[in-house]
Amino acid sequence: MAAISREEVAHLARLSRLAVTEAELDTFAGQLDVILQAVARVGEVTAGDIPPTSHSVPLTNVLRDDVAEPCLPREEVLAGAPDAAEDRFRVPRILDEEA
Amino acid sequence: MTITLPPYEDVTARFEPVIGLETHVELGTRTKMFCGCPTGFGAEPNTQVCPVCLGLPGSLPVANAAAIEATIRIGLALNCTIASWCRFARKNYFYPDMPKNFQTSQYDEPLCTDGYLDVEVDGRPVRIDIERVHLEEDTGKTLHVGGATGRIHGATESLVDYNRAGIPLVEIVTRPIPGTGADAPAVARAYVTELRDVIRVLGVSDVRMEQGSLRCDVNTSLNRPGDQWGTRTETKNVNSLRSVERAVRAEMLRQAAVLDAGERIVQETRHFHEETGDTRPGRSKETATDYRYFPEPDLVPLAPDPEWVARLKTELPELPRVHRARLQQAWGLSDLDMQAVLNAGAVELIERTVAAGSSPEGARKWWLGELARRANEAGVDLSTVGATPADVAELQSLVDAGRLNDKLARTVLEGVLAGEGTPSEVMAARGLEVVSDTGALGAAVDEAIAANPDVAAKIREGKVAAAGVLVGAVMKTTRGQADAKAVRELILSRLGVQ
Numbered sequence: 001m002a003a004i005s006r007e008e009v010a011h012l013a014r015l016s017r018l019a020v021t022e023a024e025l026d027t028f029a030g031q032l033d034v035i036l037q038a039v040a041r042v043g044e045v046t047a048g049d050i051p052p053t054s055h056s057v058p059l060t061n062v063l064r065d066d067v068a069e070p071c072l073p074r075e076e077v078l079a080g081a082p083d084a085a086e087d088r089f090r091v092p093r094i095l096d097e098e099a
Numbered sequence: 100m101t102i103t104l105p106p107y108e109d110v111t112a113r114f115e116p117v118i119g120l121e122t123h124v125e126l127g128t129r130t131k132m133f134c135g136c137p138t139g140f141g142a143e144p145n146t147q148v149c150p151v152c153l154g155l156p157g158s159l160p161v162a163n164a165a166a167i168e169a170t171i172r173i174g175l176a177l178n179c180t181i182a183s184w185c186r187f188a189r190k191n192y193f194y195p196d197m198p199k200n201f202q203t204s205q206y207d208e209p210l211c212t213d214g215y216l217d218v219e220v221d222g223r224p225v226r227i228d229i230e231r232v233h234l235e236e237d238t239g240k241t242l243h244v245g246g247a248t249g250r251i252h253g254a255t256e257s258l259v260d261y262n263r264a265g266i267p268l269v270e271i272v273t274r275p276i277p278g279t280g281a282d283a284p285a286v287a288r289a290y291v292t293e294l295r296d297v298i299r300v301l302g303v304s305d306v307r308m309e310q311g312s313l314r315c316d317v318n319t320s321l322n323r324p325g326d327q328w329g330t331r332t333e334t335k336n337v338n339s340l341r342s343v344e345r346a347v348r349a350e351m352l353r354q355a356a357v358l359d360a361g362e363r364i365v366q367e368t369r370h371f372h373e374e375t376g377d378t379r380p381g382r383s384k385e386t387a388t389d390y391r392y393f394p395e396p397d398l399v400p401l402a403p404d405p406e407w408v409a410r411l412k413t414e415l416p417e418l419p420r421v422h423r424a425r426l427q428q429a430w431g432l433s434d435l436d437m438q439a440v441l442n443a444g445a446v447e448l449i450e451r452t453v454a455a456g457s458s459p460e461g462a463r464k465w466w467l468g469e470l471a472r473r474a475n476e477a478g479v480d481l482s483t484v485g486a487t488p489a490d491v492a493e494l495q496s497l498v499d500a501g502r503l504n505d506k507l508a509r510t511v512l513e514g515v516l517a518g519e520g521t522p523s524e525v526m527a528a529r530g531l532e533v534v535s536d537t538g539a540l541g542a543a544v545d546e547a548i549a550a551n552p553d554v555a556a557k558i559r560e561g562k563v564a565a566a567g568v569l570v571g572a573v574m575k576t577t578r579g580q581a582d583a584k585a586v587r588e589l590i591l592s593r594l595g596v597q
């Protein structure tokens with residue numbers, strides 16, 4: 001059985017706002033399946049006494065003091081924006097995007 | 100759809116409400132949650148941002164130690180268990196208020212869990228169970244352009260300022276609160292008020308609802324007695340303590356009308372409208388449950404040292420409830436009198452007035468009497484009525500010293516509220532001091548006796564009550580600036596009655 005269905009790929013594409021064609025869905029579902037199967041092989045060798053790992057380094061409490069640091073100049077901030085107006089990022093209307 | 104709302108008493112007679120509150124508190128740290136950008140309110144748009152809070156590729160977040168400590172202190176003040184190990188999580192969603200397309204939050208491993216907060220409603224204790232207190236980051240501010248008055252509906256585009264994005268935000272979630280019946284709106288308000296006061300004494304946030312540093316979402320459902328809990332709605336845009344109460348009540352009324360019409364409550368997000376006092380559907384959340392939370396790989400887990408947590412607990416300040424009980428005892432107030440002080444929002448004002456030298460009784464008299472009346476008339480908060488605790492303490496000390504009588508003190512207070520200066524300054528400028536010069540007073544008394552021979556004769560015959568007429572005459576000539584009791588004694592002794 002495939003590790004990921006075509007429907008799941010379509011769902012993820014929609015959540016990620018990616019316009020994926022029907023043909024691409026087949027391609028990506030196949031490719032992702034190969035990747036997931038490969039990763040799943042790791043599961044075959046792990047034993048029950050090994051806890052799930054979310055971080056590869058055994059560190060905790062990496063914190064910073066509450067001390068201000070310089071910010072980016074606004075021209076630089078907005079230089080990366082697709083569009084800007086009134087010193088703000090300009091984005092398309094929001095409501096239409098939502099199903 | 101226009102629906103006719105049933106009377107509130109009718110709703111609470113037939114339905115039982117269950118409420119729940121999610122409160123967001125913006126912490127008052129100097130810098131953001133995961134970067135060193137400053138957090139000052141009101142800065143020029145997009146001037147307090149950096150690669151981390153803009154989510155630029157390659158940037159790495161590091162958690163703010165002060166925000167962690169503040170959240171643990173909130174948890175401890177709410178009687179929570181502090182996690183010995185927990186992680187941040189990514190909450191993924193597409194909305195331009197976060198440039199990263201996810202919000203760093205906490206999911207199934209909140210920093211604080213299973214606490215409670217005791218509140219009082221009309222003198223009755225209610226325990227509110229706290230499910231969790233977790234730490235996340237605030238979002239940017241979105242300005243909707245092209246629609247009517249900044250509303251998202253009908254907007255053609257939106258402009259985003261990311262200064263607020265990344266400011267530490269603590270979310271405090273209650274367990275569902277059943278069984279409060281008709282008091283549900285008052286319980287909701289009492290909880291948010293108490294929570295605000297607790298966080299304020301911790302000094303971790305300025306908790307100002309009008310500036311958005313304290314924000315509240317209210318969940319409400321109704322069920323018929325004996326039935327399972329109903330479908331809940333979540334009401335947002337609740338921006339004042341009064342609105343918390345109104346929003347719960349409005350939602351109870353609306354849901355009752357919907358249920359009465361044989362329809363179902365839709366689980367949705369609604370918005371409270373301050374002007375009309377009703378709730379309306381908000382934006383529909385995109386596939387609401389599909390946030391695809393996963394552990395934030397760029398932040399290592401938190402493992403608060405138990406000894407440190409224990410020390411933070413012993414260092415908690417006196418909490419409002421304990422503080423109030425101590426004040427009530429110190430001021431010698433009955434429960435009912437204390438309730439009146441609380442309802443007037445005058446605890447701190449009286450406390451500061453007493454600290455400035457006034458008697459508790461004198462302080463309470465002014466704040467709950469004349470000043471409460473003035474604040475009410477002007478529709479302002481008692482704390483912004485125009486007189487400070489120092490003013491009130493000074494006024495009362497002038498009364499205690501016999502330099503002002505009650506009537507003059509009110510006139511002086513009027514001057515203080517009009518911005519004419521301190522009580523002493525107003526008294527001097529307006530020439531309002533009590534005439535204590537017995538020579539001047541004696542002359543006024545003699546004048547009154549001479550002008551009213553028939554009254555004087557009655558008093559000489561022993562009709563002491565008639566003295567009131569002469570006292571009135573003297574008060575008139577002295578423009579109210581005499582001590583009525585002293586005047587009366589002077590009259591009686593002049594007429595040989597005493």
